[in-house]
Amino acid sequence: MNFEFDLWGWYAGTSHDAAPRTTPVAPANLSTTNAEGELRANWSGVAWVDVPYTRPIPLIAPVQPEIVITAVQADMPGMVASEDFTDITVRVGSTLSFAAELRAGDVVLPIDDSFRMPIRSRDGRERVLLASMVQGVISFTVRFDDSRVWDVSEEVINADLPPEAQMRFHGVKVFAIEA
Structure with a gap:
């Protein structure tokens, strides 16, 4: 079993297959809440850390004139x-x-x-x-x-x-x- 995280590192669920944004390390907190301030697991690159959830700011490419x-x-x-x-x-x-x-x-x-x-x-x-x-x-x-x-x-x-x-x-x- 692998544990997925999104582009911002937030826990996003499980996967049977390994992929670029998965890890075999299980988070203690399996919440996928999108409520601001609620604790949610965030992948640091080496471990899961429970931190208050903040809504990611989408990356917007600059408009070429x-x-x-x-x-x-x-x-x-x-x-x-x-x-x-x-x-x-x-x-x-x-x-x-x-x-x-x-x-x-x-x-x-x-x-x-x-x-x-x-x-x-x-x-x-x-x-x-x-x-x-x-x-x-x-x-x-x-x-x-x-x-x-x-x-x-x-x-x-x-x-x-x-x-x-x-x-x-x-x-x-x-x-x-x-x-």
Whole structure:
């Protein structure tokens, strides 16, 4: 017979099989109460200790910020964009103005900063834009002078950032067409 304990060491019952959170050592107190302050066995790593039960605080992973495009405007007529702005078609010679937000969940992060944003075309060319962020609202513009497919992906945005500064992004693909 093996005696189980949860992630916080609290006695959780018995098991016939040995597992990573079991021990063959039996606790004197077999209570599995969740009442705050009641005595309950807690595994110390070498022995069971009866201590007042306290509700564990769940470990919550930090939310990675996300860039969300909120608006795109073209200086020439004929722009066609998907509802989420991940796919845009414009005429060659158009300048697009983008508005986006840096969010953690539904909250816009009130950060003032600027950052380089590379955009890549399918033929391997790369351009680098400067994006400005004021109170979490990001803006940048780009002119499309020739017929190409350009895109910005999460991978491209995060390529030169340390892990703690990386962001999620659904990406955007711009088709600059000859009309």
